[in-house]
């Protein structure tokens with residue numbers, strides 16, 4: 001197959017950042033996605049309805065002329081989140097809340113220390129039909145970084161899923177066979193997003209032949225057997241797995257640093273790279289489900305109108321991009337050739 005047309009897709013996990021950065025990140029996503037779940041890990045984090053609505057407005061203002069892109073807003077859960085925060089957020093149009101274990105990733109210091117404390121909030125989310133999005137890693141310093149997702153499943157995720165059978169839960173950016181198996185065997189109210197980098201790469205791509213900071217993200221890339229399990233589950237077209245890029249821009253100097261930031265800025269090429277992966281897997285018939293159907297179906301939102309077309313044609317991702325801040329950023333897969341290209345949308 002040299003050409004594929006799919007219903008317009010959405011990105012179910014995205015970091016836009018804020019301020020001047022929006023002039024770069026919003027058009028990059030809006031070029032092919034109709035909607036995106038916007039992560040709330042700003043400084044300070046988006047913890048209430050008012051902040052979410054103001055942030056949404058800034059995103060809308062950064063859209064290219066004529067774009068009908070729609071940000072889907074989320075709330076950042078902290079130890080101080082109340083039931084009333086959830087009620088107010090739902091009323092304002094916020095559709096989900098994100099659980100970051102404290103210290104798990106970029107700007108998560110304000111996040112949750114004890115999940116049990118949040119049970120009243122989860123009850124209210126169930127009542128309000130808001131989704132719970134989980135960064136599934138433990139953060140205790142004695143737990144090896146490669147084991148943190150698995151330990152989170154055993155210590156926390158299993159319990160949350162068992163205790164809230166009516167709450168729709170998304171296990172975000174899964175990276176292990178353990179997580180893929182857990183979601184696949186789990187109930188209908190449990191789903192997962194998968195990033196392009198976790199389908200394309202494994203930890204050798206991070207560490208062999210020199211450390212590659214632009215492949216560093218969290219949860220960190222795992223061994224090849226885990227990558228293979230993720231590829232396998234999407235190739236089978238499982239309905240509770242869907243597209244979430246976790247596109248997470250950090251300026252070049254903050255990635256190429258003695259303590260480099262976690263995150264891959266994949267918005268420039270994500271839909272093309274997912275297409276390439278499905279093509280490699282001889283599973284292009286499942287691309288549309290993964291990119292355009294499974295997400296809205298799980299979220300209870302309508303599927304998009306319209307379509308996008310990708311053609312099998314080589315192009316090169318730029319080595320770096322100039323940000324509106326004047327600084328450079330290195331996009332994911334920089335300088336490399338991609339075999340699929342967005343033709344029209």
Ligand code: DOR
Pocket residue numbers: 015041105106135216217218219246248249262263264
């Ligand atoms: O690599 C990551 N970067 N993982 C996350 O969970 C957060 C993100 C960011 O915001 O930079």
Ligand code: ZN
Pocket residue numbers: 013014015039246248
């Ligand atoms: Zn993320």
